[in-house]
Amino acid sequence: MFFSYLFVISCLAFLILLATVEIRKRYFRAEAIAALDNFASNTLFIAPTPESISDKREQVSSSSKSNPDEYNNYAYINDVKTYAFESRDQLLEIIDKEKKMLVAINAHKILNATDQTRDIINNNIGYADGVGAVMALKQKGLNSIKIPGCEIWLDLIAKYETSKTFYFVGGKDEVINKVIEQLKEDYPQINIVGYRNGYLKEGDEERLLADIEEKKPDVVFVAQGSPRQELLMMKMQEVHKAIYQGLGGSFDVYTGTVERAPEIWVNMKMEWLYRWIKEPQLRTRRNLELFKFFGYLALFIF
Template sequence: MKKRILRSNITQGSLEEHIPDLIRLARDRSSAYVCMVNVHMLIEAYNSQEFQQVVNDATYAFPDGAPVAKMFKRVYGIQQERIAGMDFFPYFLEVCNKNSFKVALIGSTDDILDKICQKINQELPQVEISCAISPPFGQPWDNEAYIRAINESGTNAVFVALGCPKQEKWMNQFTDQIKAPLFGVGGAFPVYVGEIKRAPAWMQNTGLEWLYRLLQEPRRMFKRYFYTNSYFIFLATKQILTKK
């Protein structure tokens, strides 16, 4: 079941509740894609009808950001947990390990992908990495080759880390051609191998993880957070007051 937050349909329920179906999708190698929706993605979808459709067409659109999860309570009176991409990636890798699944990685740099592969090989020996792809920057991508590599290797789950909105658009465009569920995990790859430090738990739980990222990369993140956070507060307040 999904609930409308601003203009996006966000999946309700705990991760534990949805895990059996995610395992089924992976085992059956079903075409599907999963978005992890934070405030930035909500605003991107609010401003673009095309991208709104991309988010709303997702098999699952989990509430990644704490502010998104809290909107369930404020608008619908429903207690909703946060399902963050950075938490989901290592968690579902454990699931893949228990089920001896093959996984593919798309995004980030060759160096980060090598480190992820090393870590998985050491800590999750039942996971087979079918392919690890770092698409070239500023050049056309060979999507046909990527899709062929994923399908012919018998991949069960594809983790896509291209950043919003690129990864969601890519998943939406190619989901019908890929025989495996796609999981958009954003910036989870470098965090998984310790290249980027994640915010303390108290900042994650209070919805201040964005502030931690801003302090890490003030030049790159200031404009995005100043605009998206301010606009989200305005739109969220409007929705809460009208309860629509």
């Protein structure tokens, strides 16, 4: 009974927040929204004039045109640099050029950002992996699709199956072994140069870094959960430049160990609510942060 009430209250609260955002979008002029965004992000009690907003837009536009090799479509949300991608192919193209770390950005990472995590994300490529990040980017005037991390790594493999080498870290032995076995079935031409479990004992990290430096894989996937996986990949970047991506629990999803939300929930952008219903004890505290996040959005705090 408790969880039934919790479910209803959660749905109502979410709908109210969505309605608030929609009302704001309809009744605020675009210039006012841009001014408030600039006020919240870049100024102290000094709202920009329409002329300064126009100048800033022209500067961004000219910057993008002056250097076509750099992708400048991003915004800072709680000082977390988040890129706006309108397609998965766009992300894949950029990461192939940049050879950096892909970091999934969601409401939880934005709210709980520290100086350390900001430094990692802002020097790499953070992409919107949650509806909260997508909405925050939209409030900044940027259109972005939601790119699930548990899917984009497979897009990477499909695109570069025959042209790049891969390395995998994460999960228990039985999980990583199952991942490698299934990958070889799904992608027969994949070139896997190394893999191991994600439980690093004393001395394991040094051996792993040495192996990465020796084998020089083109793409490295690390599934340990945040921020452990990002901290490990940062060390890997110091010994070898490659495409890196943190996968969290994606190995479990890929092997069927953990069931992902049905497609209808994903399409409704309510995957977070499905997970909450399935794992209330695990998800309650974290998902309550979503309401705080959307409240911040409604008040232009980011």
